[in-house]
Amino acid sequence: MVKRKTPMLDELEKGKWPSFVSDIKQEAESRNETDVDLQTPKEVCDDLLDLLELSFKDREGHWKHGGIAGVFGYGGGVIGRYCDRPEEFPAVKDFHTLRVNQPSSYFYRTEFLRKICELWERRGSGLTNMHGSTGDIILLGTTTPQIEEIFWELTHNLKQDLGGSGSNLRTPNCCIGKSRCEFACYDTQEACRNLTMEFQDELHRPSFGYKFKMKFDGCPNGCVASIARSDMSVIGTWKDDIRIDQEAVQAYVAGEFKPDGGGFAGRDWGPFDIVKEVIDLCPTHCMAWNGKKLGINNRECNRCMHCINTMPRALRIGKETGASILFGAKAPILEGAQLSTLTIPFMRMEEPFNEIKELVGKIWDWWSEEGRSRERLGELMQRKGFAKFLDVCGVKADPRMIKEPRSNPYIFWKEADIPGGWERDIKDFRKRHQK
Amino acid sequence: MGAEEDKKLIIDTLKGKKTKTKFYLKDFNNMFPERRPREVSKLVNEMVAEGLLEYWSTGSTTMIGLKGAGIQHETEDSDQ
Ligand code: HEM
Ligand code: HEM
Ligand code: SF4
Ligand code: SF4
Numbered sequence: 001m002v003k004r005k006t007p008m009l010d011e012l013e014k015g016k017w018p019s020f021v022s023d024i025k026q027e028a029e030s031r032n033e034t035d036v037d038l039q040t041p042k043e044v045c046d047d048l049l050d051l052l053e054l055s056f057k058d059r060e061g062h063w064k065h066g067g068i069a070g071v072f073g074y075g076g077g078v079i080g081r082y083c084d085r086p087e088e089f090p091a092v093k094d095f096h097t098l099r100v101n102q103p104s105s106y107f108y109r110t111e112f113l114r115k116i117c118e119l120w121e122r123r124g125s126g127l128t129n130m131h132g133s134t135g136d137i138i139l140l141g142t143t144t145p146q147i148e149e150i151f152w153e154l155t156h157n158l159k160q161d162l163g164g165s166g167s168n169l170r171t172p173n174c175c176i177g178k179s180r181c182e183f184a185c186y187d188t189q190e191a192c193r194n195l196t197m198e199f200q201d202e203l204h205r206p207s208f209g210y211k212f213k214m215k216f217d218g219c220p221n222g223c224v225a226s227i228a229r230s231d232m233s234v235i236g237t238w239k240d241d242i243r244i245d246q247e248a249v250q251a252y253v254a255g256e257f258k259p260d261g262g263g264f265a266g267r268d269w270g271p272f273d274i275v276k277e278v279i280d281l282c283p284t285h286c287m288a289w290n291g292k293k294l295g296i297n298n299r300e301c302n303r304c305m306h307c308i309n310t311m312p313r314a315l316r317i318g319k320e321t322g323a324s325i326l327f328g329a330k331a332p333i334l335e336g337a338q339l340s341t342l343t344i345p346f347m348r349m350e351e352p353f354n355e356i357k358e359l360v361g362k363i364w365d366w367w368s369e370e371g372r373s374r375e376r377l378g379e380l381m382q383r384k385g386f387a388k389f390l391d392v393c394g395v396k397a398d399p400r401m402i403k404e405p406r407s408n409p410y411i412f413w414k415e416a417d418i419p420g421g422w423e424r425d426i427k428d429f430r431k432r433h434q435k
Numbered sequence: 436m437g438a439e440e441d442k443k444l445i446i447d448t449l450k451g452k453k454t455k456t457k458f459y460l461k462d463f464n465n466m467f468p469e470r471r472p473r474e475v476s477k478l479v480n481e482m483v484a485e486g487l488l489e490y491w492s493t494g495s496t497t498m499i500g501l502k503g504a505g506i507q508h509e510t511e512d513s514d515q
Contacts, residue, residue, distance in 0.1 A: 065494075066494065067491065068491050070492070079492070106511070166493070167492075167496055206497040206499075207473060207476045209460055210496060371461075373459035373494055374459070392508075393480040
């Protein structure tokens with residue numbers, strides 16, 4: 001075995017945290033000993049470490065960014081990565097990543113996990129990322145000739161498809177939803193799968209000026225953080241009242257039930273104080289407790305989930321459930337990070353999901369027409385204004401879309417909207433107002 | 436225009452560009468101002484499947500060029 005000298009990388013193994021350096025070293029050792037019929041260079045992990053050490057020494061990256069790697073018929077799912085010092089590091093000359101569409105909510109059989117690991121040891125680097133921040137199964141590092149072989153095995157033996165990358169619809173992603181969680185206001189897995197199947201073409205072939213992501217949270221707790229991570233965030237909510245079981249409220253107050261389902265139990269916080277821990281923390285101040293009975297003014301509740309999370313045995317989501325739909329989240333690059341903006345306060349989320357599909361179609365048409373290359377939907381919304389976006393969606397402005405009156409004044413009246421209209425002489429106006 | 440003529444227009448336009456080999460979908464939309472962008476992207480994707488064009492991707496953004504033209508793996512074209 002080669003004696004590796006990576007003093008700078010070794011620093012990253014110190015401390016009590018997990019270390020990707022240790023992980024890669026472990027795989028390097030394992031590749032040296034394995035009797036698997038490796039289809040990729042045995043030294044791939046060794047070269048990867050040495051190359052990174054060189055990058056740290058040079059203070060320069062040694063990866064080119066991008067390429068034409070892919071499988072026939074698909075324009076996504078494979079992220080081409082080539083090293084710029086191929087002679088010295090031949091085993092990572094090409095080191096492509098595959099994004100594999102994850103099963104909804106990450107339900108696996110161990111048999112599947114064994115198979116995918118076996119495949120990736122044999123035809124890749126053995127290094128995986130479960131899961132990438134897009135939600136996909138990430139298989140890190142393989143050579144160009146292996147890509148089609150892997151794709152064949154994935155789709156035929158593992159019955160799993162590639163995910164999205166580039167200017168495609170990205171692999172949709174959902175929380176665990178109704179399969180395990182009583183807070184789910186709609187079936188996130190069903191919605192995620194249904195829309196994934198509907199938009200196969202957009203998922204596998206670039207159709208837009210840039211990426212588009214959709215994520216499905218079953219309730220405002222937002223376990224897939226759709227509000228921050230997706231161009232379309234579908235977040236479960238309800239229209240009617242929070243269901244209250246007054247006896248169970250009493251039981252929490254009396255200390256019979258543990259608040260937060262026993263979470264936050266690592267320290268002694270003293271006895272549960274419903275006023276301090278629930279009533280006073282309600283962001284809209286819409287709750288009251290008179291020592292016997294809990295009251296909620298549901299008209300003011302903004303579905304923050306705090307009271308329900310704290311006393312899940314006493315409070316439940318309403319019965320008339322569906323989702324709020326928000327658009328335009330993105331990470332930095334231009335302007336800075338941005339959360340999605342509430343656009344559809346309430347939509348029922350039931351098969352065959354026609355309403356949301358139609359809405360997506362309208363938005364994609366507008367974005368493709370008006371968007372610049374590499375402009376995310378959220379940036380286009382900012383550039384054209386929210387009123388324009390509402391027009392595109394065919395919905396009317398609504399107080400629920402703004403935080404408070406007058407501080408986000410994006411509503412522009414049109415003459416046709418005002419009874420009697422108005423007349424304005426633009427030349428006269430310009431005398432007093434420069435452009 | 437028939438599909439063959441559309442394809443010819445695309446290929447001729449791309450061949451006519453001396454300095455660039457990679458293009459955004461938007462550049463293709465601009466060749467067909469009358470069409471809906473999603474029709475144009477379908478046509479482009481068809482031409483990739485036929486081996487006339489090819490994708491080039493950073494992983495984040497996708498660009499499209501004539502098959503075999505220009506650098507195969509290099510830095511992305513940074514102009515808009
Ligand atoms: C400054 C340097 C880099 C920047 C700014 C950068 C940027 C990015 C961005 C923006 C994405 C997300 C793409 C998307 O989903 O739209 C991404 C993903 C990815 N990049 Fe890079 N990248 C850099 C260096 C690298 C290097 C050196 C490698 C490997 C050799 C690499 C491998 C990957 C992989 C595997 C993914 C997919 C990860 C996942 O889905 O979880 N990147 N990169
Ligand atoms: C010059 C430095 C960097 C730039 C310009 C950059 C830019 C970006 C951009 C634009 C995205 C896409 C976000 C989106 O819209 O979904 C992204 C995603 C990401 N970046 Fe960076 N990045 C940089 C450095 C890094 C570094 C150093 C790391 C990790 C050590 C990192 C980890 C990630 C990850 C994991 C994602 C995926 C997030 C997601 O899919 O939600 N990036 N980055
Ligand atoms: S987002 Fe809500 S419904 Fe989905 S898993 Fe989290 S708490 Fe449950
Ligand atoms: S969900 Fe949030 S806003 Fe609604 S009553 Fe409970 S704490 Fe108040």
